[in-house]
Every structure is written in C-alpha cells, then in structure tokens.
Amino acid sequence: MSAVAPVFSPLYLQIKAQLTRSLQSGQWKPGEAIPSEMELAVLFKVSQGTVRKAIDELATENLLVRRQGRGTFVATHAEERTQYRFLRLTADDGQAHRLQRRLLDCRRERPVAEMARALGMKASESVVRVRRLLLQLDEPVVLDHIYLPGLMFKGLNAELLNDHVGPMYRLFESEFGVRMIRAEEKIRAVAADATQAQLLGVVVGTPLLLVERLSFTYGDRPVELRRGYYRTDQYHYRNELM
C-alpha cells in the first residue's frame, strides 16, 4: 500500500553521520577529546553499544583515535605516530631515517582545466603551487609538486612554509583548518626530464615513479593534488594488499 519504500538506516550509521558532521563543522578540533561513550549515549538516547559501533567505524577510518582509560580523540597529523602516514616510500635496507624538507618555491597561478575540475574549483580561482624536495642524508629522494585551492589556503606563502616545523599536513590543519582524511594515488613509471633530473641528482631519462595523489578532507571533498617524483634506486613504494 505504501508508495514510498522506507530507507532502512541502522541507528549506529545515523549516529556515525552525526558525529562526522560534528567533526566537519569543527565542533571538536584535531587532538581534542570527544565526549565519552556514555555521554554520547545519553545525548543520542541510545545504548552505549550503539554509540560504540559508530565510533568503532570512525576509528578504523582514522577519523578518531581511541585510548583506553583516557577517552576518544579527534585524529591529527600533529603526532609522531601519524607523521608521513601517506608517504609509502621506504629505504630498501629497511632503515627509517628522518627526512629533511627543502622548499623550492611557492607561487599562485591559473589552474589548467583538468586540475580545476579535480579540485572542484572554479576556473577563475587561482591555485597555490608548491615545489619542494624530500632528502635523506642530504640526498634528494622525492620531488613534490603540490597544488592547493587558492581561496582555501589564503595567506599560504614561502615564509610560512619555511618557518613551520613538522609535516605540511600539520600546518594545513593548524593554520587553515583543513584536515586530510584519505587520499587516492595513481602511480606510473616515467623518465626524468632535465629539470627533474637536476633537482633529484640523477641523469636525464632515469626511470622515476610518478605518484599522483588526490587528497580529501571531511565529506570526501578534494583539497590537494600532488605530483611526486620518487627515486627508486635505493627506495621503493611499499603496499599491502588485503
């Protein structure tokens, strides 16, 4: 009789969506604790187990971090543990050296159509283009070209980037309120051109990994396009298939 098919959505998914909205709105900031499971249960008028299931999923998606005995916290790129969470490059000998960062330049430019589309920008909006090197023991390993929507990253410049210590995603989080949640990468093998070869200290034509990364913030909104050229003579991109 009923004309409308009822959309079945479990309670815990509705609560998960509500929690996601709170994160997205900035009600709870990266690093802060969210209310306890019991408090949320009372607030949403459900049992603790239902809240728990919602939080469980957000924790496996790396939006929240649970700490037994202390509480549940909004995930952040500021912690040692989660630094370089998105960088899959590893030394062949397994050693985990610290990476140095060297800024090359930072400027604003017109986006090409394809990039504007990928980032969900109007063609009239400018993009910030950052170029930088990652080095290990003073040897260049990665050349990054980073593209960001100009309006969202108003005020981003070379000075800010140089003064900041720690990963770039931490700067984005603290200065611009943009937190990277997940990313998609497309990987290809390419030959180094003259510029890339010079910056990475290899001969022209050397095979490089080209890693094109599109990063998303809350609500699956794309906010960064990054082209990384990786040397793989003493390093490799590691991946786990499950």
Added chain:
Amino acid sequence: MSAVAPVFSPLYLQIKAQLTRSLQSGQWKPGEAIPSEMELAVLFKVSQGTVRKAIDELATENLLVRRQGRGTFVATHAEERTQYRFLRLTADDGQAHRLQRRLLDCRRERPVAEMARALGMKASESVVRVRRLLLQLDEPVVLDHIYLPGLMFKGLNAELLNDHVGPMYRLFESEFGVRMIRAEEKIRAVAADATQAQLLGVVVGTPLLLVERLSFTYGDRPVELRRGYYRTDQYHYRNELM
C-alpha cells in the same frame, strides 16, 4: 605472589585463532559455509556476540564472507567479485576491459639464495618459474615472472596452466590447496631491457613499473614471489590511502 604474569587474551581473539586453525587445516574449504553463529556459540560455550566479534574480524581480513540470510562462507578466489583482487592496474580512461592471459613458459630451477629465503624454502628445493603476459585487446600490458615452491606445487606445468580457465589463484586453490590471503608489494620504476621490451611491445629503455609481490597463505606463510613489469603509458597502479 604469582610469579607468572597472566597473558590477557580476550575470548573473541582465542575463538578467532581457533577458527583460523580450522581454515588452515582445511576443515572448511574455500566456498563452503561454516557453522552458524549460534552453533559456534554453543560449541565454544560463549555467547553469540563473542563469536560474532571473532567472525567480524575474519570477515574484514577477507578470510570469511558473510551473507545475510544465508550464512558465513570461506572466501575464495573463484568468484567473479574477487577476481584480480590483488591486481591494482587500471586503464587511464577508467574502462574495465577483460584481460587475456598468455603463458610464455613454465620450468623448474634452483632458487637464488635471496628467493629461497623470501619463500622460506631450503636452498636444495627447486622453484617453479612461470612467465606469462596479461593483454588487453591483444596489447601486452603486464609481464609476470612467478616463482613458487616446488614441493608445494608438485605437478604444476605448462599444460595445467594452459588448460585452466580463470585466475591463477583459483587454480592454486583447487589443485594445490593453497589459498592466497594477503600480499606485500614493493614498487619501483625501471627501464625495460631487450627481452621485456620485446615481450611488452615497447622500445628498450621505456620506464616500466616493477611490482614485486610476496603473497602469503594462512598463518602468514609466504608461498609466492611475483615480479610484474607493468606498462604505464595507458594504465596506472591505483592505491587508496587511509
């Protein structure tokens, strides 16, 4: 007073371990249903919820597949859904064509020390080496070198490989009782040598992705080493970072 620190292990993890042993021993075969949650709860003398949590984890690890209303089944590579689960290569235009397989050769040889170690073999045991191409629309895309422990894959030969339809991992499952659970990949950019160039239809020196995959079966036992040379002129390796 007690001299021994008690090792705390939640019930559901003990049950998960027990279920894993049953899978490993072949008590339940790929594609078959395992007992229902209630039956297992009675068997292990715990509540249904505890069994559920153990099965939940095995399902997220792709060892089991839950189907509402039907039961819980042992995962298999035989299904359409899970074919090429480990192949991350995608056409740039997003089209999902069917891949053709072309066997090049299959022979037994002495493993080099490094390979014997990776596969956990004695140096005296031989390895089976399979070379094959993957093609899309008659154009070569991937050149695979596949190395398998000789004793585990006794009887594997070119005829068997040629007669078999479907993915290789399905053959391994049905003929040799070896099911691939997960894999680790190391990815590099290399220049095509003469042989690779000829087989893949590119000029010598063309940058190729070298994807070195180590696959594991139950109990984290390595059982396959695979070196794949991927063309990435019209394809890319896709990855999701979370």
Added chain:
DNA sequence: GAGTGGTCTAGACCACCAC
C-alpha cells in the same frame, strides 16, 4: 515459516589511566 546474519539493548565486569 524456519534459519541465517544484522541491529539494539541493559547490565555486568575488566583493564587502563590520571589524579
């Protein structure tokens, strides 16, 4: 309709952490 997995509850107790 019988049987399966999926959701939800209410309450108990345990492990861990900070004060």
Added chain:
DNA sequence: TGGTGGTCTAGACCACTCA
C-alpha cells in the same frame, strides 16, 4: 578512587534467503 574504553552476556527484534 573514579572515569574511560574493552569485553562479555542474554535476550529481543529486524532483514534477508530459500524451500
């Protein structure tokens, strides 16, 4: 010692599948 997340239980009802 009190509060947090982590485990476990027993039971209810819902959604889905298949005979």
